Amino acid sequence: MRVIVLGAGVVGVTTAYYLSRLGCDVTVVDRARAVGSGATFGNAGQLSYSFTDSLAKPGFLAQLPRLLLGRDPQSQVRLSPGLVDWGMRFVAQCTSRKARQNTLAVLDIALRSADLLAEIREELDLEFSYRQAGKLVLLSDEAELAAAKVSSELKSERGCETTILGRREAIDIEPALDDMSEDFIAAVYSEDDDVADSNKFTSGLQDWLESKSAAEFRLDSRADNLLMRRGRACGIATDDDEIEADAVVVCLGAWSQGLLRTTGINPHIYPVRGYSISLPPGPSAPAVSMTALRHKLVYSRINGFMRIAGFADFVGFDTGADADRVRALLDSARQLAPQAADYDADDAMVWGGFRPMRPDGRPQVGPTRIDGLYLNTGHGMLGWTLACATAYDAARAVVRTH
Numbered sequence: 001m002r003v004i005v006l007g008a009g010v011v012g013v014t015t016a017y018y019l020s021r022l023g024c025d026v027t028v029v030d031r032a033r034a035v036g037s038g039a040t041f042g043n044a045g046q047l048s049y050s051f052t053d054s055l056a057k058p059g060f061l062a063q064l065p066r067l068l069l070g071r072d073p074q075s076q077v078r079l080s081p082g083l084v085d086w087g088m089r090f091v092a093q094c095t096s097r098k099a100r101q102n103t104l105a106v107l108d109i110a111l112r113s114a115d116l117l118a119e120i121r122e123e124l125d126l127e128f129s130y131r132q133a134g135k136l137v138l139l140s141d142e143a144e145l146a147a148a149k150v151s152s153e154l155k156s157e158r159g160c161e162t163t164i165l166g167r168r169e170a171i172d173i174e175p176a177l178d179d180m181s182e183d184f185i186a187a188v189y190s191e192d193d194d195v196a197d198s199n200k201f202t203s204g205l206q207d208w209l210e211s212k213s214a215a216e217f218r219l220d221s222r223a224d225n226l227l228m229r230r231g232r233a234c235g236i237a238t239d240d241d242e243i244e245a246d247a248v249v250v251c252l253g254a255w256s257q258g259l260l261r262t263t264g265i266n267p268h269i270y271p272v273r274g275y276s277i278s279l280p281p282g283p284s285a286p287a288v289s290m291t292a293l294r295h296k297l298v299y300s301r302i303n304g305f306m307r308i309a310g311f312a313d314f315v316g317f318d319t320g321a322d323a324d325r326v327r328a329l330l331d332s333a334r335q336l337a338p339q340a341a342d343y344d345a346d347d348a349m350v351w352g353g354f355r356p357m358r359p360d361g362r363p364q365v366g367p368t369r370i371d372g373l374y375l376n377t378g379h380g381m382l383g384w385t386l387a388c389a390t391a392y393d394a395a396r397a398v399v400r401t402h
């Protein structure tokens, strides 16, 4: 069976891996010259299996006016194509019941993903800076603490163990917290959350696929249109040729909707811009991954660097403010954890990426109403965490329903 996978991010290449394991003849197409050039490239690297809490929740509505008035330094909002429709769908998800359902649905995917990644690590000898780092989420006030307790209890029903720690106990686990300016009152700790480089993983899988399977990578090749025959997807037209196949899987992250525009299928993905800065570690750099909830900043020790990521900007695909936003991220990170990194280093790597965000925070995976056309997209803030399970499911759906 010939299958085209569109998009060579962590989601597309992992989908290609499982398809090839199921005996398919896979062609991966990406417009970039290298795999992992989209959101996969510079994300925070956190395999955040225990922190799948829905972004859409009742408390979000109270923050909305501040966000829309431009008073939230962590988020910029500018009217952009699709934002109003997406925003209304997002607000509809902000009920307690839906937040709970979405959190648990994503948690189930994350826990399966952890097992599948462990299998890949055992079976293929890939180097992708994997580390069992653990994760601490810092809580700044009683409201955050109360919400964390409810969430921790909810997730424990699914076998996900997180522990609420007092400030002192959190510092015992990660002494670098003592040198932070943040006056957090408590933290949630998960021992089972890991950190690893999704870009290295993706290129490691590419190497494996090229050397151990018949998979082909067509990079520097833009997918323009879906080819249809008798109501069935039968291939794609790229900017320089046509490729025929029995099935097409769309793994185009934030750009998925573009290719689907002529099909009437809309996964409702909005590109949410975020940034990361990778710096040499400072004298008090945390080894445990950290999220400062109030500041929406994450700190990960990865590849020998301190990677600090954050911000959620709703400005469409506009990258015009990147330099200002990276500067703002650097300033916030320095203020919060002045000893965590060498903030004045010349060799800082700065990066921006688009999270492919759906209103309910759940990826869309599986067949569509067009025969031969499948989706594996919309992984939002957790694409690296969820990639293995959704790739496994998408590959099985292709083989099963063909």
Ligand SMILES: Cc1cc2nc3c(=O)[nH]c(=O)nc-3n(C[C@H](O)[C@H](O)[C@H](O)COP(=O)(O)OP(=O)(O)OC[C@H]3O[C@@H](n4cnc5c(N)ncnc54)[C@H](O)[C@@H]3O)c2cc1C
Pocket: 006, 007, 008, 009, 010, 011, 012, 029, 030, 031, 032, 035, 036, 037, 038, 039, 040, 041, 042, 043, 044, 045, 046, 047, 048, 221, 222, 223, 224, 251, 252, 253, 254, 255, 259, 272, 273, 274, 275, 276, 309, 310, 352, 353, 354, 355, 356, 377, 378, 379, 380, 381, 382, 383, 384, 385, 386
């Ligand atoms: C700042 C930031 C921090 C993050 N931190 C984390 C984290 O700690 N943990 C976590 O789990 N997730 C994190 N994420 C989210 C994660 O990075 C994404 O969910 C994930 O990378 C999405 O992968 P993808 O393969 O779907 O998309 P992408 O990696 O964006 O891949 C899409 C691919 O499609 C290609 N493409 C687009 N259009 C076309 C076309 N027409 N033809 C051919 N190719 C095309 C692009 O070139 C790209 O390679 C973070 C994201 C950001 C922005």
